[in-house]
Amino acid sequence: MSSDLPINEKISLKGSANKLKVIIPENMPEGTMWKELDHTALDASNLFTGVDLVIHLGGRVISRGFLLRFLKDFVISHDIRLSSWEANDESSREAILSMGLNLSRKDIKQSRRSARRSETLVIHSSLRSGQRIEHDGDVLIIGHVNDGAEVIAEGNVSVMGKLKGLVHAGYNSEEDRAIIAASFETKQVRLGTKVSTLSEEADFWGRYVIVSPEKGSLLFKELKI
Amino acid sequence: MDSRVIVITSGKGGVGKTTTTANLSVGLAKAGFRVVAIDADIGLRNLDLIMGLENRVVYNFIDIIEGNCRLQQALVRDKRVENLFLLPAAQTRTKDAVSPEQMVTLCEELRKEFDFVLIDCPAGIEGGFRNAVIGADEALVVTTPEVSAVRDADRIIGMLESMNKSPIRLIINRVRPNMVKEGEMLDVDDVLDVLAVKLIGVIPDDDSVIKSANSGEPLTFGSKSPASQAFSNIASRLVGVDVPLMDLNANEQSGFFAGLKKIFRI
Structure with a gap:
């Protein structure tokens, strides 16, 4: 040198x-x-x-x-x-x-x-059955995600209405993402590589819920703001 | 009045599209409108049976498209009421036998002759659905208060919206007030909450519907059943008459046994 x-x-x-x-x-x-x-x-x-x-x-x-x-x-x-x-x-x-x-x-x-640094995708309507949103950033739905609708995002997903359809946040296998729903009414969510199935018996069913990763599994927590 | 082309659709099969088409066609014709009901379910022809016109079908709309006959020859006139016609589907062909362009042309031809063109759409979301919908201005979506039917209706409404059909209005069929009361069936508000479109009518579950389908006599010809009344009300609402929704619980409580129950307060 x-x-x-x-x-x-x-x-x-x-x-x-x-x-x-x-x-x-x-x-x-x-x-x-x-x-x-x-x-x-x-x-x-x-x-x-x-x-x-x-x-x-x-x-x-x-x-x-x-x-x-x-x-x-x-x-x-x-x-x-x-x-x-x-x-x-x-x-x-x-x-x-x-x-x-x-x-x-x-x-x-x-x-x-x-x-994934692209802008947050904001949807100003409900997603009906069969409708699918794919985005490489965060997604904000100002409406419901009906049963049979899908939101696939590399970032976080926030649903301001009822979440009855499928949401997959952190689609590119990253799990440090969150799913937020004003009324959580879905029987399956996906975050990164994790899939969680739920039933209507869940304590937080129909509540304001945040789903986030916690020690290798998914944590469902009622949001009280 | 300007001619209106309305598709009756649902996504899911067996929820009452054909029954609704038949009853609304009769209801509108009885109100003095010139009406044609098209069976767009090629290969699974049913509307002729429900309307009781099966023995008079000679040509079908594939024959018109293929130039085997003129439009007037294929139209089956209903002798029980003036101004009501049926354009039957072909039973021996498949849905591929017609193209969207041909369907649009056919609807435009019928528009010149009729006040109402009602299209009985096949179940599903494939080519048959698209052909049935493409020539229509507006849509009536039929559903039953079951989660599967509601999900399919939601899918269909999304597709209709993307095809710019307007208005899209909802008919909730086979509602059983007792089950709703017990919380065993979705109620009207539950369904509307999901589908978020304007409701045009609610049809109570009624044995008379099955009897009328089997006899080829649509209820709106004169039955006094609650379902008949509900279909007549929808026909009226279609032409802008403000008819309040029926109180289904009132119908549920009518009859001899209901009277006895009332007396003994059971």
């Missing part, structure tokens, strides 16, 4: 169990970065042997062209095993995924969250 750069602007390495993280400062000019990467690979080649590398990009905005060059000049040239990427920028994460490369688990979650 060249030593003429300030410490906080150098490419650094951070090890964990069987992985080695290559941290690339996000403000480092690209020209310098390629040179530094090359030096790092040569200087630390013994560290890279038999270890999976995680490339940490911070907030750097990268393109598919950047990735291609990275793979060619760094990964292939130095015979490196690459495990995954960490990126704070959404477009960078998208570029990584679009090339079939792996994001770290934390970033996959973040990426899903961002994808």
Whole structure:
């Protein structure tokens, strides 16, 4: 590694169990970065042997062209095993995924969250049997969800009227979502990968209810505001 | 008056679409309107039986569409009341035998001749339903106070709304006041709460309906039964007469045994 750069602007390495993280400062000019990467690979080649590398990009905005060059000049040239990427920028994460490369688990979650960042869908009417709403964000129904209607959302779902139909919140398998109904009258709800079946005997039947995840199962709680 | 094309539909089978079509057709014709009832249930023809006209069916509306006969030849005139006609369905064909465009053309032709064109829609939500509905301006949705029928009616109303049919009005058929009172049957308010459309009539469950269907004599020809009265009231409401809803509990309490019960306060 060249030593003429300030410490906080150098490419650094951070090890964990069987992985080695290559941290690339996000403000480092690209020209310098390629040179530094090359030096790092040569200087630390013994560290890279038999270890999976995680490339940490911070907030750097990268393109598919950047990735291609990275793979060619760094990964292939130095015979490196690459495990995954960490990126704070959404477009960078998208570029990584679009090339079939792996994001770290934390970033996959973040990426899903961002994808779901679209506006809340507000429906100003009741949903009748057979009608189905799918949305990649939160859904607010100002009306009833009748028996036979379906609301499928990646975010939270709130029903201001009677919930008699099916609601699936956190459709992309994320369970930290909630379903709220002003009058809870449905026999099944789905949240993330969890499905819960209920009967009219439930204490909260017909009440103002919030459904949320709790220790691996679903918690039904009457909302008292 | 401008001609009105009304589809009688439900989604679920067996809730009383055909009976309603027959009775409203007779009720409107008796009020002096020129009425044609179309059986759009191709392949499962029933309206001719309920109206007691089965022996006079020669052509059907597929024959008109295929050019085998003229419209006037296929129309079966009901001799019991003036201005009432039936356009029967083909029993030996399937619902694919007619296209939506042909159905629209047929309705437009009938519109020129009649004050009311009532279309008896097949059960289901597939092509047969769409063909029956496409030429109509407005809809009467028939349901019974059962959760399955209500759910299907809800589905149908959603589809009718998306097809811009208006008004969409509801008929609740086979209501049994005793069961409602005991909490064993949905009441009118329960049904309206879900379906949220305007109610045009409630028909009490009545043995006379079965007898009339079997005899081919729609109740509105002159029966005094509560169901007959309810159908007549709906026919009146269709033409804008303000008739209050019947008190079904009053009907429930009439009769000899009900009288005895009253005396002995049972």
